Amino acid sequence: MVVGVKTVVQVKLRPDAGQACALEATLRTVNEAACWVSAVAFERRVFREYALRRHAYGELKARGLGSQAAQHVIKKTCHAYATLRANIKAGNLGRPGSKRRVKAESRPVRFRPDAAQPFDDRCLSWQLDTSTVSIWTTAGRLRGIPFACSPDALKTLTRYRQGESDLLHRDGAWYLYATCDVPEAAQYEPSGFLGVDLGIVNIATTSDGAIMAGRKLNRYRRRQRDLRRKLQARHTASARRLLAKRCRKEARFARDVNHYIAKKIVTEAERTSRGIALEDLGGIRERVRLRKPQRVTLSSWAFAQLGSFIGYKALRAGVPVVYVDPAWTSRTCADCGHAGRRNRVSQALFTCRNCGVVAHADRNASRNIAARGKVAWDAGRESRAPATARHGQRLDAAASITASDALAASSVLQDRVS
Ligand SMILES: [Zn+2]
Numbered sequence: 001m002v003v004g005v006k007t008v009v010q011v012k013l014r015p016d017a018g019q020a021c022a023l024e025a026t027l028r029t030v031n032e033a034a035c036w037v038s039a040v041a042f043e044r045r046v047f048r049e050y051a052l053r054r055h056a057y058g059e060l061k062a063r064g065l066g067s068q069a070a071q072h073v074i075k076k077t078c079h080a081y082a083t084l085r086a087n088i089k090a091g092n093l094g095r096p097g098s099k100r101r102v103k104a105e106s107r108p109v110r111f112r113p114d115a116a117q118p119f120d121d122r123c124l125s126w127q128l129d130t131s132t133v134s135i136w137t138t139a140g141r142l143r144g145i146p147f148a149c150s151p152d153a154l155k156t157l158t159r160y161r162q163g164e165s166d167l168l169h170r171d172g173a174w175y176l177y178a179t180c181d182v183p184e185a186a187q188y189e190p191s192g193f194l195g196v197d198l199g200i201v202n203i204a205t206t207s208d209g210a211i212m213a214g215r216k217l218n219r220y221r222r223r224q225r226d227l228r229r230k231l232q233a234r235h236t237a238s239a240r241r242l243l244a245k246r247c248r249k250e251a252r253f254a255r256d257v258n259h260y261i262a263k264k265i266v267t268e269a270e271r272t273s274r275g276i277a278l279e280d281l282g283g284i285r286e287r288v289r290l291r292k293p294q295r296v297t298l299s300s301w302a303f304a305q306l307g308s309f310i311g312y313k314a315l316r317a318g319v320p321v322v323y324v325d326p327a328w329t330s331r332t333c334a335d336c337g338h339a340g341r342r343n344r345v346s347q348a349l350f351t352c353r354n355c356g357v358v359a360h361a362d363r364n365a366s367r368n369i370a371a372r373g374k375v376a377w378d379a380g381r382e383s384r385a386p387a388t389a390r391h392g393q394r395l396d397a398a399a400s401i402t403a404s405d406a407l408a409a410s411s412v413l414q415d416r417v418s
Contacts, residue, residue, distance in 0.1 A: 005182045005312050009156050011149040013133070013174035015142070020174065022139040024114075027169060029138045030073055031111040033060055037077045042108035049078045066136060068123050076118060080109045114169040116177075124165055124176075128158050133176065135167070147176065156180050171245060185318030190275030190377065193322070195370025196265055196310070197329070197362045198279065198303055201347060204261050205362035206268070207370035212261050217254065224250050254302050262309035266317055275320035277373020278307060279329065324372035333357060334367035 015023060037056045046052050052074050060070035084104060087093055093101040123136040127144075131154070134143040149157070160180040168175040195207035203214040224246060231239045231246070269276045314321045330350075332339040338354035345351050350361040 005184060005316055007156065007160075007180045007182050007312070009149065009153045009161070009178045009180050011147040011153065011157075011176050011178065013176060014146045014148060015174060019142050019145055022137040022142055023135075023167070023174060024169065025139060026137040027115070027117055027167065028113045029063075030065070030069060030117050031113050031115050033063060033065060033070075033073045034077050034080075034111045034115070035108070037074055038080065038108040038110065041077055041081065047078060047081045049075055052078060064138065066123075068120060069136065072118050072120070072123075076111075077109070080111070084109060116166040116168045118164045118166050119176075120164050124167075126157070126161065126178075128154065156182065171248075182316055184315050187318045187320050188273060190320050191273050193275045193277040193370045193373035193377065194265070194269045194272070195277045195366040195368070195373060197366035197369055198306060199362055202362050203257070203306070204265065205360075205366045206265065207363070207366040208268070209360075209363055210264075210268075211360075211362065212264070217257050220253060221250065255305065258302065258306040258309050262306060262313050265310055266313040266319055269314070269319045270317050275322060275373060275377060276310060276314055277322050277324055277369045277376075278310065279326035279369060280323045320377070322373045322376045324369055324376055329368045329372070330361060330365040332368050334359070334364045334371070 013023075037052065037060070040055050041047055041052055044055060046055060053071070056074055057070055060073060061067065065073065088101060088104070093104050095101070119135065125134045127133065130144075131148070132144045132146050134141060135145065157178060157180065160182045161178050162181045163179050165176045165178040168177060193207075197205045199205065199214075200218075201214060202211050203217065204212040228243060228246060231243045265276065311321055328339050331341060331343050333343060333350075333352035333355060335357045336352060336355040338352055340353050342353055343350060344361060346361075348361055350359045350364040351357070352359075
C-alpha cells in the first residue's frame with residue numbers, strides 16, 4: 001500500500017468580470033441551498049448523508065442545482081454538523097449549558113453566502129498545460145478561467161491532484177484549494193543528524209550553525225498587535241471585519257515563513273543524507289508556557305505548524321525525523337556534556353561552568369538535539385512523528401477538503417509545496 005501525504009495546493013483564479021459574477025451567484029445559490037438543507041436536517045434530526053438525501057435531493061434538483069451540486073450541498077451540510085459535534089465534544093464551545101454552546105445547539109448550522117464549496121472532477125476540470133479550469137456554475141459551465149500558482153505548486157498539481165477542490169472567495173479574490181495525495185518517499189539510512197532548535201528570538205537554529213532569526217516576523221507581529229489594539233478600541237462592525245482580515249493576513253505571513261524555513265531545513269538534511277532531530281512538540285509548548293513575557297510574541301500554533309511542516313516535508317522527501325526529549329537541551333554543554341542551570345548565562349549566551357566553552361545558546365542546544373537524535377535512532381526507535389502530531393496533521397488535511405468555512409481551510413493551506 002502506498003501511503004500518501006495529503007496536501008492542499010492553493011491556486012488563485014483570475015476570472016473576468018462576467019465569470020466572477022457567475023461564480024458569486026453560484027456560491028450564493030449553493031449556500032442558500034445548504035442553509036435550507038441544514039434547516040431540514042435540524043428539524044428532522046437527520047444528519048447522515050444517505051438519509052438526508054432522501055429528504056433533500058428532490059427539492060435541490062427542483063431548485064435548479066445539478067445532481068453533483070445537490071449531492072455536494074448535502075454532503076457539505078453533513079460535514080458541518082459533524083464538525084459542530086466534534087467541536088462540542090472537544091469542549092471548544094464551552095461546558096454543557098454555556099451560552100455559546102446553547103446557542104450553537106438550539107438552531108440549524110448556517111452558511112455564509114460566500115462559504116467555500118467543494119467541486120469534484122465532474123464539476124471542475126483542470127487544463128494544466130494552459131493553466132486554466134472549466135467549472136460548473138448556475139449560469140452554465142465556464143471554460144478557460146485562468147489560474148495562477150507557483151511552479152512548484154503546478155508540479156504537485158500535475159502529478160498528484162486527486163478528488164475534490166474547494167472554491168473560495170476571500171478578501172475579494174477567488175481561489176481553488178486542490179487536494180493532492182503525495183506519496184511518501186522511501187526513507188534512507190541517515191549518516192548523522194541535523195539538530196534543529198525552535199525558538200522565539202531565533203525561529204530555528206541548526207546544529208550546522210544556520211540561524212533563522214525571527215526579527216522580521218516578530219517586528220511584523222508587534223506592528224500588527226498595535227494596529228489590532230487600535231481597531232479593537234473602536235467596537236464597530238467595520239473594525240471587526242478589518243480585524244478578522246488582519247488576523248488572516250498575519251497567519252498567512254507566519255505560514256509562509258514556516259514553509260520557507262521547513263523547506264530549507266529538509267533540503268539541507270536531504271542534501272547531506274542526514275536525518276532531522278527535533279524536540280518533542282509537547283516540550284516546545286511547555287517552553288512557550290514558561291516564557292511568559294514572550295508568549296504574546298509567538299503563539300504556540302506557529303511552533304506546532306513549523307514542526308508539522310518539517311515533519312510532512314521530510315516524510316515526502318524520505319528524510320528520517322526523530323523527536324527527542326527536550327529536557328536540559330539548553331543547559332547542557334554540547335562539548336563536554338556538563339549540565340547545570342548556570343551554564344545558560346542569558347537568552348543568547350551559553351558558557352560552560354565545567355570546560356569553559358562559550359557558545360551561541362541556541363546553537364549549543366541544537367547540537368545537543370542532534371546528538372540525542374543519533375542516540376535515539378541508534379537505539380532503534382522508529383523515525384516516526386509522535387502519534388498525536390501526525391494524526392493531527394492528517395486530520396487537518398482531511399478537514400480542509402470538506403471545509404465548509406474558509407478559516408478551517410486556510411489554517412492548513414499548504415501552497416508552497418516543494
Ligand atoms: Zn563544557
